[in-house]
Amino acid sequence: MVNLLKVHGSQNHFFILDQTELDQPLSDTELKIFTKKITNPNTGILNGADGVLAINQPIRKNALAQMRVINTDGSEASMCGNGLRTVARYLSEKYHRDNFLVDTMNASLRVRREQAFAKDVPAFAVEISPVHFNKEALPFSNLGRDRLIDDYAPELYPQLRFTALAVPNPHLISFVTQQQIISPILGIVGKRLNDSNPYFTDGVNVNFAQILDKNKLFVRTYERGVGFTNACGTGMSATSLAFVLIRPEQAEFNTPITVFNPGGMVKTIVHYDNSQYWIELIGNATFTQQITIAESDLRNNDFSKIITKNTGEQTAYEKFIANLPKYNDITTLA
Numbered sequence: 001m002v003n004l005l006k007v008h009g010s011q012n013h014f015f016i017l018d019q020t021e022l023d024q025p026l027s028d029t030e031l032k033i034f035t036k037k038i039t040n041p042n043t044g045i046l047n048g049a050d051g052v053l054a055i056n057q058p059i060r061k062n063a064l065a066q067m068r069v070i071n072t073d074g075s076e077a078s079m080c081g082n083g084l085r086t087v088a089r090y091l092s093e094k095y096h097r098d099n100f101l102v103d104t105m106n107a108s109l110r111v112r113r114e115q116a117f118a119k120d121v122p123a124f125a126v127e128i129s130p131v132h133f134n135k136e137a138l139p140f141s142n143l144g145r146d147r148l149i150d151d152y153a154p155e156l157y158p159q160l161r162f163t164a165l166a167v168p169n170p171h172l173i174s175f176v177t178q179q180q181i182i183s184p185i186l187g188i189v190g191k192r193l194n195d196s197n198p199y200f201t202d203g204v205n206v207n208f209a210q211i212l213d214k215n216k217l218f219v220r221t222y223e224r225g226v227g228f229t230n231a232c233g234t235g236m237s238a239t240s241l242a243f244v245l246i247r248p249e250q251a252e253f254n255t256p257i258t259v260f261n262p263g264g265m266v267k268t269i270v271h272y273d274n275s276q277y278w279i280e281l282i283g284n285a286t287f288t289q290q291i292t293i294a295e296s297d298l299r300n301n302d303f304s305k306i307i308t309k310n311t312g313e314q315t316a317y318e319k320f321i322a323n324l325p326k327y328n329d330i331t332t333l334a
């Protein structure tokens with residue numbers, strides 16, 4: 001039998017599949033098919049999810065394990081901030097470590113257990129890096145420039161200023177008004193740049209941010225390979241870096257920034273060390289259900305005989321967010 005976990009970071013939901021526990025790990029094709037089925041609310045389980053986080057043996061020395069990120073459309077991403085917090089908690093409890101490295105596609109990243117955000121709301125801090133601004137790393141093209149930092153790009157959407165950066169998955173960020181953040185604009189831009197288009201040929205995660213106060217943001221994201229999610233960890237991290245760079249009078253390096261999102265709240269800290277930017281993303285790592293499935297059923301995408309067990313943590317999480325200030329009553333899955 002195999003144990004899956006249903007988890008979330010800021011209610012960005014995932015299934016964790018520890019491939020090292022399987023007699024025969026799923027192939028890349030099997031993992032893609034499995035993800036598309038189990039995350040789809042109609043064909044999957046537990047209302048689906050925003051992706052699958054697959055854990056494999058480490059690929060670099062000193063790392064405890066590798067995390068791979070598969071979006072609901074089957075595409076693989078180089079990084080997932082909310083997901084890495086939940087994988088960090090899973091590995092922390094499996095190997096009894098609180099401070100270690102996790103391999104991702106492009107880098108081994110530091111993770112550590114943080115003080116819980118509230119009773120039964122465990123929290124982890126994860127490193128978000130490497131960071132790139134040049135068009136080759138994102139990639140973007142046909143915008144007549146090598147970098148896009150706080151500038152108009154009417155080809156993408158008129159009257160908005162955009163910043164493009166990779167952490168290392170690709171993000172497009174715009175600081176907007178409250179009216180704009182709750183308007184259909186984000187969905188229009190997100191859909192257009194994740195269908196075939198001449199600018200972001202690999203797609204891009206689109207983030208609209210409202211500046212609430214000094215070191216305080218609200219971020220809403222249309223995710224590549226998924227669509228609207230309750231939160232995007234790499235999106236909130238990339239937005240925090242753009243905030244510090246573009247509005248230095250309102251956001252500082254090495255200072256916690258509170259980022260609210262439709263699914264809850266995280267803290268970010270933007271760093272610049274040895275001429276490299278990196279971001280700490282600190283937030284909940286909630287396990288909502290434990291799922292038991294026969295390995296043969298997993299391989300055949302047959303979820304008819306699964307056994308699920310509620311952890312009770314979602315109640316604690318909802319109590320935690322009930323005490324947070326409300327900024328935008330957005331039903332994200334619009």
Ligand SMILES: N[C@H](CCC[C@H](N)C(=O)O)C(=O)O
Nearest residue numbers: 077080081082169232233234
């Ligand atoms: N959709 C993203 C991957 C998941 C990132 C997000 N869920 C996060 O928490 O960072 C992409 O294709 O780049």
